[in-house]
Every structure is written in structure tokens, then in C-alpha cells.
Amino acid sequence: MKPGAQPNAPGLRRDALRERFALFGLSLPALLLVTVIMIVPIGWLFALSFVADDGSLGLVHYHRLIAQPAYGRIFLATFEISAMTTVICVVLGYPLAYLLSQLPRPLANLCMIGVLMPFWTSILVRTYAWLVLLQRQGLVNTIGIKFGLWQEPLGLVYNLNGTLIGMVHIMLPFLVLPLYGSMRAIDRDYLRAAANLGASPIRAFWLVFFPLSGPGLLAGATIVFILCLGFYVTPAVLGGGKVIMVANAVANDIELFFNWGATSALGVVLLLLTILTLALASRLVRLDSLAGGHRP
Amino acid sequence: MNWLAAQASETQITHRARLWLYALAALVIAFLMLPTIIVIPMSFSSSQYLEFPPPQLSLRWYANYIHSDAWLQATATSLKAALATVAVATPLGTMTAYGLFASRLRLARLIMLVLLAPILTPAILVGIAVFYAYVRLHLLNTLTGLVLAHSVLALPLVVMIVSSALESYDINQEMVARSLGATRLRAFLLVTLPQIRFALVTAALISFLTSFDEVVIAMFVSGGDNSTLTRNMFNALRDQVDPTIAAISTVMIVISSLLLALFQTFGRSRDGS
Numbered sequence: 001m002k003p004g005a006q007p008n009a010p011g012l013r014r015d016a017l018r019e020r021f022a023l024f025g026l027s028l029p030a031l032l033l034v035t036v037i038m039i040v041p042i043g044w045l046f047a048l049s050f051v052a053d054d055g056s057l058g059l060v061h062y063h064r065l066i067a068q069p070a071y072g073r074i075f076l077a078t079f080e081i082s083a084m085t086t087v088i089c090v091v092l093g094y095p096l097a098y099l100l101s102q103l104p105r106p107l108a109n110l111c112m113i114g115v116l117m118p119f120w121t122s123i124l125v126r127t128y129a130w131l132v133l134l135q136r137q138g139l140v141n142t143i144g145i146k147f148g149l150w151q152e153p154l155g156l157v158y159n160l161n162g163t164l165i166g167m168v169h170i171m172l173p174f175l176v177l178p179l180y181g182s183m184r185a186i187d188r189d190y191l192r193a194a195a196n197l198g199a200s201p202i203r204a205f206w207l208v209f210f211p212l213s214g215p216g217l218l219a220g221a222t223i224v225f226i227l228c229l230g231f232y233v234t235p236a237v238l239g240g241g242k243v244i245m246v247a248n249a250v251a252n253d254i255e256l257f258f259n260w261g262a263t264s265a266l267g268v269v270l271l272l273l274t275i276l277t278l279a280l281a282s283r284l285v286r287l288d289s290l291a292g293g294h295r296p
Numbered sequence: 297m298n299w300l301a302a303q304a305s306e307t308q309i310t311h312r313a314r315l316w317l318y319a320l321a322a323l324v325i326a327f328l329m330l331p332t333i334i335v336i337p338m339s340f341s342s343s344q345y346l347e348f349p350p351p352q353l354s355l356r357w358y359a360n361y362i363h364s365d366a367w368l369q370a371t372a373t374s375l376k377a378a379l380a381t382v383a384v385a386t387p388l389g390t391m392t393a394y395g396l397f398a399s400r401l402r403l404a405r406l407i408m409l410v411l412l413a414p415i416l417t418p419a420i421l422v423g424i425a426v427f428y429a430y431v432r433l434h435l436l437n438t439l440t441g442l443v444l445a446h447s448v449l450a451l452p453l454v455v456m457i458v459s460s461a462l463e464s465y466d467i468n469q470e471m472v473a474r475s476l477g478a479t480r481l482r483a484f485l486l487v488t489l490p491q492i493r494f495a496l497v498t499a500a501l502i503s504f505l506t507s508f509d510e511v512v513i514a515m516f517v518s519g520g521d522n523s524t525l526t527r528n529m530f531n532a533l534r535d536q537v538d539p540t541i542a543a544i545s546t547v548m549i550v551i552s553s554l555l556l557a558l559f560q561t562f563g564r565s566r567d568g569s
Contacts (some may be wrong), residue, residue: 230418
């Protein structure tokens, strides 16, 4: 043994490694729970989606998704609705996050309560509230007609309009919170420098601030889009049966036909689309920043 | 006016030039708050139609709620499920976050990814998958089954919250305790735990709300005597819209607001960061 080396170095190393694995073992109960309750059953459905109704293996259920134009329309509608919701959220959420990020902290925190309140209110409660607000004799139509903005009650609910309003309302905090966090982190000296060098406010915003807020915006928009793809409750209630997104189609298929293979195929495609979107987004933006906005 | 001409930000823009921004932000905040606020007066309406403003004030919808066994039972189920989810997800998630953090194995990142999957998987897929499994495990319409499924949803949130608290915590303090003779468990309980307690409170509150507000999975796996409040509300919203729902919504808003107040008081204090 060389002088100065630990007398029992291999033993200590073994102990250290053993301890690290023991610590790692602390995560096993959670892992077991997620595996048994979620991963194995989803894997099971995945396998079922390749079993035809007569028990043979094949892509029958996937062929059906392609052959029946109804499914194509549902996927297209899901994409359109998710994209529209994301765009509206960006248009409304970006200016709000921008302003909040410039207000003094106490005032910004006060305004944040407005953003967090819906976040903490049940989705069903909010969906119900929109039903009340948007119906033909609802508050929105009453006010609109009283002020002469429109003459006839508008059909704001039980259609695409209602669905979009409800979805934007649910998703807006998911955009504003991460965006606000990333905007707060932008060094204001860059803007001072731009102004100092003669940039007009608008030029300084577009050339300096906006690009710096890009990653936060992209992360927020991605999370909004992905969560929209799987929406079920809002289209089911505020869409009044006229708006069918993939999740609604999954639920209808199970309730009406009880065909696990066909329904699973639909669910698997939805999951793949979600993963694909996530993979595309992760090439543009660091994925852990997606979760970064949860703690304001 | 002086204020209007003053500079509003580093870009030297004046307040006057961006009054539109203030107006837009105020409208968006109003849009966000309006639905929650409107439900409360609706619940005190005497009319059975969804009129606003209510023609007269009355407590009849609360009376309806209190006298309905189905709604009360559903409320009890939801509260029980939410509390049990807190009891399952918070310790399991904390153990996981601590284990992965302290073991410093490369495998830990992969495990983290698996544990985060429940957030990003569409709820409807989790719903039908869990339903399919529960039929075989005989867990359908049981409180146990509901709590296990909700715990799976709450776990990733707990792990994320506790992990981020641990990141900003200096693990060497635990080493000091151990070098002074404390066992690993004792060192964790006496040194680490008190320093991440705010994160634990936050994680527990979020677990509670995750379960209490969850609709889609509850729709598939809860039923009969173990129907949740959200499941019953969802069914009611699809057929007959009745102001009893406004009363129940108000009760739910009060519960959420109380939790939010708790969160503001205990959860957001300094987490050792």
C-alpha cells in the first residue's frame, strides 16, 4: 500500500456506493405506484390497439382511423382549437406578463392574485361560470345589447366560441406564470443601453426585450399547446356536443361502443402527437424550463 | 398631467404612450377573475334560471345542497380522497425527491422523467387506462382506487416542488449532523426536514387540490357511493343546469381560497433559498 492512501479505501467506496443505492431505493415506492397504476395499463392499451376485433394481430384499428374521414376531421379540429387557444393566450398573456414584470414587486404580487385565482379554482366551477355568463340571456349578452355593441343575443356558448373562451381562460395562467418569471430575469440594463444608444421605445422592445423573452414565451406556448391537445371537460360542456376533440372522441367511443382496441388506437395516437410536439419543442427550448413557472 | 408624461420603463416610453397596455392588462385580469367572482352572487339567487343579476336573494340553493344526500356524500368522498391523496403523495414524493437528490446516480434523471410522465399524458388516456386496469384489480368505484390514481397525478408535482427546495439546500449540513453521531434518518428529520418544511406544505396543498379538482379520472373510476363532487357536477352540467351547482361551486371556491390563504401564509415564506 502506498503511504497516505486510505487504509480501507475499497471498503469505504463499497459502503458509499451501497448507501447511494439505498437512497435511490427511496424512490422505488413512488416508481412502483406510477408503474402499476399508469404505465402498465397504458402499455396494455397500447398492446390492445394492435389486436383486431377477431383477436388477430394487425393495424386494423389504425387503418380505421385513416379510412374514416371523421377521425381526420377530429384530429384537425383538435389541432386548430389548440393552436387558436395558444395564439389567443399569447396575444392576451404576453402584454399582461410584460406589464407585471415591470411593476414594483408588491403591486405585481397583488395583480398576480388575479392570475392565480383561476389557477386555484376548480375547472368545473369555471366552466359552469362561463355557461352562466355566456348564455343567450347571460351577463355578457345583456351588457352587449344594452350598450348597443350588438342587437341580437350572440351564440357564445354550446359552440366553438364558448369552447375557445373557456380554454383560453383555463390556459392563460399556464402561459403568464412562466413568461412572467423569465421576463423578471431579463437584465434591464440592456434596455437602458438600447435607449441610451438612441433606440426608440418600440425599437428597443422589439430588438432587445422581445428576443430575450423568446425562450420563456416558447416554453409557455408549448405547455399550453400540449395541454390543449388533451382537453376534455371544456369542449364537452361549453361545446354542447358540437365541438369534438380527440379526448371527447375517446370518451364517446368507450361509452358507446366499448371497443377497447379501437379506442386505444385513438388514445395512442393522441399520446404520440403529444410526445412529438414535446420533442419538437425541446429542440428549441430547454424542457425543464417548462416546469419552471409553477412557483411564482 | 405629470404622471402621463413621465417615463414608464427603461425604454424611456411615457405612461401616455402605453395607456393601451394598462387597459389591456386590466381587461385580461378582469377576464381571469370574472367567472370565479360571478358564481358567488349567482348562488344566492332566488330564481331557478341563471339570471344575472339575481332578482332576489335567497339561500334556497344552499338548502338544496345541504338536504341532498347525494351531494353531501359526494362532498365527503371528495374531501376524503383529497386528504388521503395528500397522505400518500406527499411522503412518497418527498422520499423520492430526497432519494434521487442524495443518491446522485445518473439513473436518477431517467427516473425523474418517468415520474413526470403523468402530468403530460392526456388525462383521458390515463382515465381509460386506469379504468381498464381497475376492472381487473377490482378497484373500480372504490375510494382506494381513486386515491391511488390521484396520487399518481399529484406525485410529480410533489417531487418537483421538494426537489427544487432541496436544490437550494446545503446537504453538507446533514453530513455535519452525521459526523457528530446522528444516524442518516435522524439527520434528515432534525436537520433537513425543518428547512424544507415550506416546500412540504406547498406540496401537500397542491396534492389536495389536484385530487379535489380532478374530473376526468374520477369520471371513469369513481361511482356509486364513492362518486366525487366533480363527477356529479360534470354529469349535472351535461344535463340540467341548476343553481345548486352555483352553491356547490361557492363552497369549492371558499375551500380553494382558504387553501390559497394558507399557501400565501406558510408555503411561500423563504424556503431556505
